[in-house]
Amino acid sequence: MAAVADATAPVASIRQKVSRPMVVAAILVLWLLLFAVLRGRQTLTLAAADLTGLHRWLNDVNDSIGANRNSNPVFLYFFNEIRLVIDNLVTFVQSLISQPSGSRPVPQIGWLGVVGLVGYVSWAVGNWRVALLAVAGFTFFGLQGLWQESMDTLALTLSAVLVALVIGIPLGVWAGLSDRVNRIMTPFLDFMQTMPTFVYLAPLTLIFLIGGASAVITTVIYAAPPAIRITAYAIRSVPETTVEAADSLGATRAQQLVKVLLPMSKRTVVVGVNQTIMAALAMVTIAALIDAPGLGKTVVQALQSLDVGTAFNAGLAIVVMAIVLDRVTTAAAVRTESRRTGEGRFAKWRRPLLGAGGVAALVLVYLSHTYVWAAEFPGDGTVGSHIASAADTTSTWLQDHLFGLTNALRDAVTNGLLNPFQTLLTDSPWWLVGAVLVALGAVLGGRRAGVTAAVCVGLLVGTGLWSDSMTTLASTVVATILTMLAGVVFGVWMGRSTLADRLIRPTLDAAQVMPPFVYLVPFLALFGATRFTAIIAGVVYAAPVAIKIIADGVRNVSESTVEAATSAGCNSWQIITKVQLPMARSALTLATNQGLIYVLSMVVLGGLVGAGALGYDVVAGFSQGELYGKGLAAGLAIVLLGVMFDRITQAAARRTRA
Amino acid sequence: MSRHWRAGAAGLAVLGLTLTACGGAKVGDSSSAGSKSSGGKCGTFNLAVNPWVGYEADAAVVAYVAQHDLGCTVNKKDLKEEIAWQGFGTGEVDAVLENWGHDDLKKKYITGQKTAVEAGSTGNKGIIGWYVPPWLAKAHPDITNWESLNKYAANFKTSESGGKGQLLDGDPSYVTNDAALVTNLKLNFKVVYAGSETALIQAFRTAEKNKQWLIGYFYEPQWFLSEVPLVKVNLPKYTTGCDADAAKVACDYPVYDLDKIVSTSFAKSDSPAYKLVKNFNWTNDDQNTVAKYIAQDKLSDDAAAKKWVDANKDKVDAWLK
Numbered sequence: 001m002a003a004v005a006d007a008t009a010p011v012a013s014i015r016q017k018v019s020r021p022m023v024v025a026a027i028l029v030l031w032l033l034l035f036a037v038l039r040g041r042q043t044l045t046l047a048a049a050d051l052t053g054l055h056r057w058l059n060d061v062n063d064s065i066g067a068n069r070n071s072n073p074v075f076l077y078f079f080n081e082i083r084l085v086i087d088n089l090v091t092f093v094q095s096l097i098s099q100p101s102g103s104r105p106v107p108q109i110g111w112l113g114v115v116g117l118v119g120y121v122s123w124a125v126g127n128w129r130v131a132l133l134a135v136a137g138f139t140f141f142g143l144q145g146l147w148q149e150s151m152d153t154l155a156l157t158l159s160a161v162l163v164a165l166v167i168g169i170p171l172g173v174w175a176g177l178s179d180r181v182n183r184i185m186t187p188f189l190d191f192m193q194t195m196p197t198f199v200y201l202a203p204l205t206l207i208f209l210i211g212g213a214s215a216v217i218t219t220v221i222y223a224a225p226p227a228i229r230i231t232a233y234a235i236r237s238v239p240e241t242t243v244e245a246a247d248s249l250g251a252t253r254a255q256q257l258v259k260v261l262l263p264m265s266k267r268t269v270v271v272g273v274n275q276t277i278m279a280a281l282a283m284v285t286i287a288a289l290i291d292a293p294g295l296g297k298t299v300v301q302a303l304q305s306l307d308v309g310t311a312f313n314a315g316l317a318i319v320v321m322a323i324v325l326d327r328v329t330t331a332a333a334v335r336t337e338s339r340r341t342g343e344g345r346f347a348k349w350r351r352p353l354l355g356a357g358g359v360a361a362l363v364l365v366y367l368s369h370t371y372v373w374a375a376e377f378p379g380d381g382t383v384g385s386h387i388a389s390a391a392d393t394t395s396t397w398l399q400d401h402l403f404g405l406t407n408a409l410r411d412a413v414t415n416g417l418l419n420p421f422q423t424l425l426t427d428s429p430w431w432l433v434g435a436v437l438v439a440l441g442a443v444l445g446g447r448r449a450g451v452t453a454a455v456c457v458g459l460l461v462g463t464g465l466w467s468d469s470m471t472t473l474a475s476t477v478v479a480t481i482l483t484m485l486a487g488v489v490f491g492v493w494m495g496r497s498t499l500a501d502r503l504i505r506p507t508l509d510a511a512q513v514m515p516p517f518v519y520l521v522p523f524l525a526l527f528g529a530t531r532f533t534a535i536i537a538g539v540v541y542a543a544p545v546a547i548k549i550i551a552d553g554v555r556n557v558s559e560s561t562v563e564a565a566t567s568a569g570c571n572s573w574q575i576i577t578k579v580q581l582p583m584a585r586s587a588l589t590l591a592t593n594q595g596l597i598y599v600l601s602m603v604v605l606g607g608l609v610g611a612g613a614l615g616y617d618v619v620a621g622f623s624q625g626e627l628y629g630k631g632l633a634a635g636l637a638i639v640l641l642g643v644m645f646d647r648i649t650q651a652a653a654r655r656t657r658a
Numbered sequence: 659m660s661r662h663w664r665a666g667a668a669g670l671a672v673l674g675l676t677l678t679a680c681g682g683a684k685v686g687d688s689s690s691a692g693s694k695s696s697g698g699k700c701g702t703f704n705l706a707v708n709p710w711v712g713y714e715a716d717a718a719v720v721a722y723v724a725q726h727d728l729g730c731t732v733n734k735k736d737l738k739e740e741i742a743w744q745g746f747g748t749g750e751v752d753a754v755l756e757n758w759g760h761d762d763l764k765k766k767y768i769t770g771q772k773t774a775v776e777a778g779s780t781g782n783k784g785i786i787g788w789y790v791p792p793w794l795a796k797a798h799p800d801i802t803n804w805e806s807l808n809k810y811a812a813n814f815k816t817s818e819s820g821g822k823g824q825l826l827d828g829d830p831s832y833v834t835n836d837a838a839l840v841t842n843l844k845l846n847f848k849v850v851y852a853g854s855e856t857a858l859i860q861a862f863r864t865a866e867k868n869k870q871w872l873i874g875y876f877y878e879p880q881w882f883l884s885e886v887p888l889v890k891v892n893l894p895k896y897t898t899g900c901d902a903d904a905a906k907v908a909c910d911y912p913v914y915d916l917d918k919i920v921s922t923s924f925a926k927s928d929s930p931a932y933k934l935v936k937n938f939n940w941t942n943d944d945q946n947t948v949a950k951y952i953a954q955d956k957l958s959d960d961a962a963a964k965k966w967v968d969a970n971k972d973k974v975d976a977w978l979k
Contacts, residue, residue: 047837067771106685205741210750291735301736303856304711305881305953306863372683403868414817524860529826529852530818608854610818616830616851623831625740626762 023443031436035428042429044466051630052464058629065206075207083213090159090212098151098293107151110368110375111142113361114151120361122324124354126331130324137324145381146295146317153284153294154321156212160219160280165273168224172231172272173257176265182232187643189225194597194642196604197222197286198622199635205290215292223279230272234265270333274326278513281322285515299517308395308521309388315518316387322513323506399525406526413478414532422474430466434458437644445651456644463633463640471613473641475531475606476599479538483595484588486539487546491591492576494547495554495584508544516541516605524609534606534615542598546591553587554580589653593646600642614638700730703931704752706742707734710855711881714959715948716755716780720938722963723974728930739763739831746921747773753935754919758784759833768919775925777918777932781939782879784914786833788825788891789876791866795889804843804893811846813871823847826874828858833914835907836875839893842908847873862886879942881949937977944970 046052051059068075095101096108109117115138123131141150175182197218208214238261246260288296295314302310368374425433434457442450460469494501516537527533557580565579581588607615614634621631703724707717717734724730735742735751743763745751757763767774790801800806807823814823825847827836837849852858858874859882865872866886876888893910900909924932944966951962967974 063766104685110685202741202744206744206748209748210735210737210741210745288736289738290741291737297736300709301714304709304714306856306859307953307956310956370684372685375685399864403864411817419817521856521860524857525864528816528864529850529857529861530816532817607851609857610850610852612818612851612853616853619853620830623738623740623829624762625766627830 020443024440027436027439027443031428031432032424034432035424038429038432039427042431043427044430044461045426046464046467051627052633054462054464055627055629055633058632059626062203062206062628062632065203079207082217083208086159086163086208086213086216087211089162090156090216093155093159094152094212094293096155098148098155106372106375108369109365110371111138111147111377112374113365113368115139116361116364116368118324120357122328122331123357126328126335130328130331133327134324137320140320140383141317142377143379143381144313144317144384144387145379146298146314146384147377149293149295149298149314150317150321153281153296153318156215156219156287156292156294157277157280157284157321159212160216160223160283161273161277163216164220164224164227164276164280167220168227168272168276169231169269172228172269173235173262175228175232176235176261177257185228185232189228190643190646191639192221193225194600194639196601196618196635196638197283198604198618199632201286201290202622202628210291212292214290215287218287218290219280219283222283223276226275226279227272230275231265231269234268234272235261237268238264266336267333270329270336274329274333277325277329278322281318281325281513284318285517296515299515303517303521306521307388308518309390309392311518311521312391313384313388315514318515319510319513323509326509395522395525398522402526407528410527410530410532413535414530418474418478418531418535421478422471425470425474426467430461433470434461441644441648445648446655449648449651452647453644456640460637460640463637465614465617465630465634465637468613468617468634469637469641472603472611472615472638475535475611475613476538476596476603476641479535479542479599479602480592480596482535482539483542483546483599484592486543487550487591487595488581488588490543490547491550492554492580494551495580496576501551504547508547511540512544516602520605520609529610531606531611533609534602534611537605537609538599538602541602542595545598546595549587549591549594550584553584553591556587557583586653589649593649593653596645596649597642600638600645603638700724700728700930702733703730703929704733704735704745704750706745706751706754707736708739708742708754708756709736711949711953712782712879712945713756714952715945715962716938718952718959718963719940719948719966720755720934722960722967723977724931724934727974727978728934730929730931743767743774743919746919747771749921749923752921752924752931753777755935755938756780756782756916757919758916759914764919773922774919775922777920777925777936779939780916780918782916782942782945784877784879784916785890786875786877786911786914787893788836788873789862789888790873790891791862791870792887792889793866793869794871802889802891804845804891807873807891808844808846810871814847814873816850818850819848823873824850826858826861826872827851828875829853829855832875832877833911834875835901835904835911838905838907842906843893862888879945879949881946881953884946884950885954934977937979939977940973944973 091099094107097114098107100106101108115135118138119131119135122134138150141147171185175185200221201218204214204218208217242260242264243256246256251259284292284294284296285299286296288294288300291297295318298314299311299318302308302314364374434454437457438450438453441453460466463469490504494504519540520533520537523533523536527536561583562575562579565575570578603611603615604618605615607613607617607619614637617627617634618631618638620627621629621634703721705717705721705724707714721732721734725732735745737745737751739754739757739760740763742751742754743766746767764776768776788804795802798810801810811823814825815821816824818824823846825836825840825845827834827849830851830853839845840847840849852861852874858876861872861874862876862882863886864870873891882888894908896910896912901907901912918935918938920932920935948962948966951957951965952959955962957965
């Protein structure tokens with residue numbers, strides 16, 4: 001909370017500069033005073049097995065959907081048709097690269113063909129460097145002994161991304177052209193991105209049945225919003241003057257869109273595609289819970305017997321796939337840019353080379369279709385078992401040697417920071433905490449943020465899970481503070497040194513896409529089934545984003561300013577604290593915003609490792625029919641917390657920039 | 659430019675020809691040897707696999723027998739209980755092999771929607787209760803009696819338990835009365851929800867290794883007990899009906915007769931797989947053996963099943979009669 005206050009304090013007018021932190025401090029002191037008097041009253045606690053009327057009503061709604069599935073026309077003529085189309089798409093892609101079809105014991109295209117095609121496409125849309133990376137990455141799946149699993153994951157991811165883009169890009173264009181559509185769509189997108197997947201997993205399988213369709217739709221719900229948002233942003237950021245010029249030349253609206261807006265926003269749209277792919281890969285392990293085939297299943301199954309090595313091996317394959325797809329799409333974005341600004345030196349050669357490469361890829365595809373050696377990856381994945389045993393050894397070593405240290409750290413943070421803060425939140429009367437949140441929102445973010453906070457507080461009380469929400473809030477805030485600490489330390493380091501950036505960045509990428517399930521087992525061994533384990537898992541997931549944003553912010557501080565400070569005799573510490581960090585203020589606020597949202601998206605996973613509260617409610621709702629309604633309400637509470645903090649920090653960020 | 663073009667094409671042709679020449683076996687050449695299923699009477703058999711290793715062992719063996727002796731095409735589907743039961747109605751799931759009580763689901767799907775029916779016991783006895791790591795039971799033998807728990811409550815304190823002793827609970831899908839038990843037995847403990855089986859097992863593993871105090875919810879049959887033989891704490895004896903009112907429970911959990919559930923349409927079909935499911939019956943030791951193959955010896959499901967089936971021909975034959 002202090003971080004937010006610091007980041008937003010210094011603004012244009014001098015009066016505000018003094019008063020805003022003072023007001024925040026006054027609010028906090030008043031809260032502490034009232035807490036001392038009113039402790040333990042009107043805390044709205046609800047025991048783990050208890051339900052409210054709302055929860056029961058949600059249960060009934062869910063049951064009635066299940067009971068009417070086979071007679072309801074909406075199912076017969078709408079959902080079933082959607083399911084059929086998507087199911088066919090998935091089955092088709094799977095029969096191409098991952099699953100045997102008909103009388104063929106292997107997929108249509110074997111490993112050699114896939115590697116050849118991937119290399120060719122990467123080279124055609126990107127450059128030869130990413131093509132090499134792609135070929136190496138895909139060959140690595142085979143060496144790991146995970147070829148088929150990887151292809152299943154790739155098939156599902158590609159299908160989901162395709163569906164997400166078919167829906168997302170037109171919606172994004174629409175939202176880019178119309179302010180009203182944009183305003184209506186934003187809350188829905190927030191909802192899709194922050195609602196925990198566990199909440200809609202069970203109902204989805206009821207609507208779309210168990211199988212490929214449900215897995216793809218689950219993924220699309222989470223992966224389409226970035227495509228929509230970024231496309232809308234791309235359309236909006238085409239310069240006004242260009243559009244006006246087209247207007248004055250008499251272009252119709254359709255011409256304007258096709259000839260001006262779309263070509264000019266192509267590069268940013270490719271970034272949207274990139275983000276959609278990353279989001280889709282993040283769903284791999286979750287989709288495995290409803291029988292989606294692929295690497296996610298390997299991870300989930302290995303963890304039933306606490307087999308960290310096997311889980312890590314599969315997790316590593318997901319990381320490699322994410323890095324390959326990320327680099328290829330990024331290279332594609334760069335290429336669309338350079339094509340626009342003028343063709344490269346080898347333009348003359350490009351066309352014939354593309355043709356020749358295409359023929360070579362086709363030959364490889366033909367071979368892999370026809371011959372067994374090119375269809376089934378040779379060897380038995382010895383590399384994979386080496387990786388697995390190395391991961392096992394490392395994890396055991398860490399557990400044996402760090403145990404005392406990690407326990408001490410956990411107890412220090414829990415007793416020193418988390419427990420007092422949580423007590424303050426859960427034992428204060430609900431209206432007091434609510435008033436504090438609204439007041440902080442208003443002071444930091446302005447009147448509109450205050451109103452949003454008030455609405456969210458009201459709805460949180462309505463979910464019947466106020467006390468659990470406050471417990472989760474306490475852990476979330478502590479995790480965000482730790483995330484920001486890591487963000488500032490590593491972000492400044494990376495921002496100031498290109499070498500550090502180059503060394504650390506791949507680790508950050510890996511931490512973002514490695515399925516959390518994989519590192520939860522070692523964390524459990526080190527920290528036990530506690531709220532602290534959940535906090536650390538949240539930090540590991542959220543810190544990379546914060547670090548990257550802060551590093552960018554620090555790097556963007558103009559060099560002449562830093563040079564001026566150096567010549568004025570400032571030392572490094574002074575440059576960081578007096579020049580670079582204050583000037584990267586808006587990056588810090590953005591990092592806080594994203595850090596909080598990412599930490600919140602780990603709340604459910606936290607529920608699996610001892611965090612209790614909202615995360616546990618969601619998990620329990622997923623596993624027990626009677627608790628379904630409560631789980632849904634808990635999911636809503638997480639969305640509400642997310643929306644409240646997003647609006648407050650964004651409003652605060654806008655003020656800083658102003 | 660066209661010269662390069664031609665050279666490239668020629669090079670590719672040579673490459674292509676070489677690769678084809680040393681081609682080797684063609685796809686489909688010997689594929690018919692793979693499946694010896696001539697029967698085809700069985701068709702597809704959709705088997706739900708719930709996420710714990712004991713169940714995985716059941717499913718491995720049943721699937722292996724269905725595939726090799728009955729010629730079924732077995733689709734194993736990894737699903738949580740609630741979703742698996744939901745699948746009975748939509749035709750996506752034919753059978754659930756190891757059901758732990760779950761009266762709520764039985765009420766909803768068997769008596770309510772009538773999409774599922776019972777298919778008899780698996781022969782496994784499910785025991786639920788409070789367990790402590792073996793070192794603790796050895797150091798303080800009286801701890802296995804619930805009445806002495808309060809004496810030790812302070813030792814079970816953790817950062818999560820708010821000054822009381824911690825009673826660790828696991829995956830929320832499992833049957834539990836622990837919160838009510840703590841209140842009704844007037845124990846100075848707090849139930850802390852680990853949230854998953856993984857977390858629970860890891861907690862016991864760490865506790866045994868580092869000689870930490872830990873008491874938690876656990877159950878057998880479970881593969882982990884062959885790695886660390888946890889010791890059960892005796893709660894007041896279970897008598898029929900003592901758990902009738904969930905809020906007033908003050909007795910141990912009953913011994914669960916684990917049973918099989920199948921979809922109504924599967925039960926009505928004359929699929930040989932249904933007969934297999936109905937006849938399937940084995941002991942806790944059998945299941946533990948296969949679960950150990952999977953969890954500790956790291957065999958694949960199929961290899962583990964084969965190993966057990968080959969050694970227990972007589973039992974398998976009895977299921978096929």
